[in-house]
Amino acid sequence: xxxxxxxxxxxxxxxxxxxxxxxxxxxxxxxxxxxxxxxxxxxxxxxxxxxxxxxxxxxxxxxxxxxxxxxxxxxxxxxxxxxxxxxxxxxxxxxxxxxxxxxxxxxxxxxxxxxxxxxxxxxxxxxxxxxxxxxxxxxxxxxxxxxxxxxxxxxxxxxxxxxxxxxxxxxxxxxxxxxxxxxxxxxxxxxxxxxxxxxxxxxxxxxxxxxxxxxxxxxxxxxxxxxxxxxxxxxxxxxxxxxxxxxxxxxxxxxxxxxxxxxxxxxxxxxxxxxxxxxxxxxxxxxxxxxxxxxxxxxxxxxxxxxxxxxxxxxxxxxxxxxx
Amino acid sequence: xxxxxxxxxxxxxxxxxxxxxxxxxxxxxxxxxxxxxxxxxxxxxxxxxxxxxxxxxxxxxxxxxxxxxxxxxxxxxxxxxxxxxxxxxxxxxxxxxxxxxxxxxxxxxxxxxxxxxxxxxxxxxxxxxxxxxxxxxxxxxxxxxxxxxxxxxxxxxxxxxxxxxxxxxxxxxxxxxxxxxxxxxxxxxxxxxxxxxxxxxxxxxxxxxxxxxxxxxxxxxxxxxxxxxxxxxxxxxxxxxxxxxxxxxxxxxxxxxxxxxxxxxxxxxxxxxxxxxxxxxxxxxxxxxxxxxxxxxxxxxxxxxxxxxxxxxxxxxxxxxxxxxxxxxxxxxxxxxxxxxxxxxxxxxxxxxxxxxxxxxxxxxxxxxxxxxxxxxxxxxxxxxxxx
Numbered sequence: 001x002x003x004x005x006x007x008x009x010x011x012x013x014x015x016x017x018x019x020x021x022x023x024x025x026x027x028x029x030x031x032x033x034x035x036x037x038x039x040x041x042x043x044x045x046x047x048x049x050x051x052x053x054x055x056x057x058x059x060x061x062x063x064x065x066x067x068x069x070x071x072x073x074x075x076x077x078x079x080x081x082x083x084x085x086x087x088x089x090x091x092x093x094x095x096x097x098x099x100x101x102x103x104x105x106x107x108x109x110x111x112x113x114x115x116x117x118x119x120x121x122x123x124x125x126x127x128x129x130x131x132x133x134x135x136x137x138x139x140x141x142x143x144x145x146x147x148x149x150x151x152x153x154x155x156x157x158x159x160x161x162x163x164x165x166x167x168x169x170x171x172x173x174x175x176x177x178x179x180x181x182x183x184x185x186x187x188x189x190x191x192x193x194x195x196x197x198x199x200x201x202x203x204x205x206x207x208x209x210x211x212x213x214x215x216x217x218x219x220x221x222x223x224x225x226x227x228x229x230x231x232x233x234x235x236x237x238x239x240x241x242x243x244x245x246x247x248x249x250x251x252x253x254x255x256x257x258x259x260x261x262x263x264x265x266x267x268x269x270x271x272x273x274x275x276x277x278x279x280x281x282x283x284x285x286x287x288x289x290x291x292x293x294x295x296x297x298x299x300x301x302x303x304x305x306x307x308x309x310x311x312x313x314x315x316x317x318x319x320x321x322x323x324x
Numbered sequence: 325x326x327x328x329x330x331x332x333x334x335x336x337x338x339x340x341x342x343x344x345x346x347x348x349x350x351x352x353x354x355x356x357x358x359x360x361x362x363x364x365x366x367x368x369x370x371x372x373x374x375x376x377x378x379x380x381x382x383x384x385x386x387x388x389x390x391x392x393x394x395x396x397x398x399x400x401x402x403x404x405x406x407x408x409x410x411x412x413x414x415x416x417x418x419x420x421x422x423x424x425x426x427x428x429x430x431x432x433x434x435x436x437x438x439x440x441x442x443x444x445x446x447x448x449x450x451x452x453x454x455x456x457x458x459x460x461x462x463x464x465x466x467x468x469x470x471x472x473x474x475x476x477x478x479x480x481x482x483x484x485x486x487x488x489x490x491x492x493x494x495x496x497x498x499x500x501x502x503x504x505x506x507x508x509x510x511x512x513x514x515x516x517x518x519x520x521x522x523x524x525x526x527x528x529x530x531x532x533x534x535x536x537x538x539x540x541x542x543x544x545x546x547x548x549x550x551x552x553x554x555x556x557x558x559x560x561x562x563x564x565x566x567x568x569x570x571x572x573x574x575x576x577x578x579x580x581x582x583x584x585x586x587x588x589x590x591x592x593x594x595x596x597x598x599x600x601x602x603x604x605x606x607x608x609x610x611x612x613x614x615x616x617x618x619x620x621x622x623x624x625x626x627x628x629x630x631x632x633x634x635x636x637x638x639x640x641x642x643x644x645x646x647x648x649x650x651x652x653x654x655x656x657x658x659x660x661x662x663x664x665x666x667x668x669x670x671x672x673x674x675x676x677x678x679x680x681x682x683x684x685x686x687x688x689x690x691x692x693x694x695x696x697x698x699x700x701x702x703x704x705x706x707x708x709x710x711x712x
Binding site: 005007008009010011013015016017018019020021023050051052053054055056057059174175178180186188192196209212214215216223224225243244245246247248249250252255257260263264265272273276277278289302303317321322324 | 344345346347348349350351354368382384385394395396397398400440442443444445448452453454455456457458459461462463465466469470471472473474477478519520521522523524525567569570571572573574575576
């Protein structure tokens, strides 16, 4: 049995996000090195701020400014930072309750090692060198030292309380771009691997369902109607019939095909359902349902480049009407 | 023990537009939910559970809307469920919510569906670069256009029918303040002159990309008795699915759609849908799907759907108005589009559809489908409670 194919599949897209009034004020504040929270229905201060109260569901708009120094409420050491994380060197993930806030903010703490981190330690914001209207506007947290402990001898004052803030800044940040990326290893499985191996020899091989006798091309290893495994390999085509089609008049991104062109459903002889392909070798406006076609292969391509007319008489509608 | 009758007592939509840059996704869903609660005369504590639906995750990259949106929807401390059936999701979400009431699991359920197409990319979400596979060569409409041609071949429908549907739905949208497209200068000639994108589908016969949300409050008999406005009553609801591709699949009239409609009519005691149903909100993303679904849903015999459209039967003043709201052709926040169909059907039988009201509508069908004609969801609502 041949080896089953595998290949990386990367799914990556930059999603845009409109922020709405509360997150807009919060992220614009970070750019201006001001940390804003919001007062919840029961009078507590949530940082980061919330748009809606988690207890009463009330709309929250009462913004307050909190301190840039705070207390670690819990933490976890990250020995091996991954790409895209706040620091490239080992660091602690920390929840920090900023002075004046009642909830904690998740961020990174730049510390020399796990022995240098403890719950209750005082930390302060290290702002990013380049101001940013995003959570990355905070580069990370850093130890604030014992002098910042309000209980310590020589400490200046108790932590300041939150102070009202109208959330207004010049040139507010109204949206962010959130890049998403997922890395998969994709395998098409046994049946499709055999199909792809046959394509390399310019043959099309499907699998027949032992129950309904239909031939699946490409095969999937099972019949979706009968729910049984398909193991009986059957070569189909190479010729087939155009069962239906459309004429594409708009150029798709990433496709180097001159418009107009015909995109068709093609039932290869012996196949139980149609596959999709482009029709060439005939003016686009002369393509019709029932047209008999054959694949045209190009070097270096796994799939047929397109299908062209064979010159045979058109197939009668009744022979393909179940294969549209 | 019989099922609890289910009443729709609150409906809320956002004004659907191309881009809502002024609100977060939370702010968008909140707007629709708040309007539905106001319509029902209720507040957040009156809701027992929340059921939410949205388009496939890759469309806008929100993988757990039930987690992110719990605060905005007042769901903290309550059951919250997420439903996931591609383009039909708005319909199946409403049905899951309705079943919770019918089964007496919860008395009052808030259900909501949304999409911010401006912050997502449906085409990308549907075209992942799967290794070894031949890329789709045609774009969104290229998936649908061959099925339209197959319908035309099968029925002998003249190629003028698609434009009639688009012209009707865009005019209906002018009477719906929540519709996205308000094309005040629309004429049939303009539709017919619009570019042929994926022949036989013209530009004006395709749906727009919209930002929007739709919410409904569903409740039991006692809840309906307290409601300040008339309820729409659920008379039948069903979902069906089938594979996207299989040997013998009929894309023009999928078996799952026929079975789903038959189940709904059986529950509602409907034997002649054409005569007994007063208004239909069906999921028509490309204009030709109106005649196709008229046949699939049993409003016309096979091959005859286009004749109803051509004769004006589906116009707002015809005897079977289809998409009085303007339909998906005028408003398409994908994840919400199915729920908008269900909500608009309910508005009709509540007599609350405003300028696009079908006079005296007593029974209306809401229809949703999605995922390559893979999922179907429908409900039939009436102005009177079901006879149990």
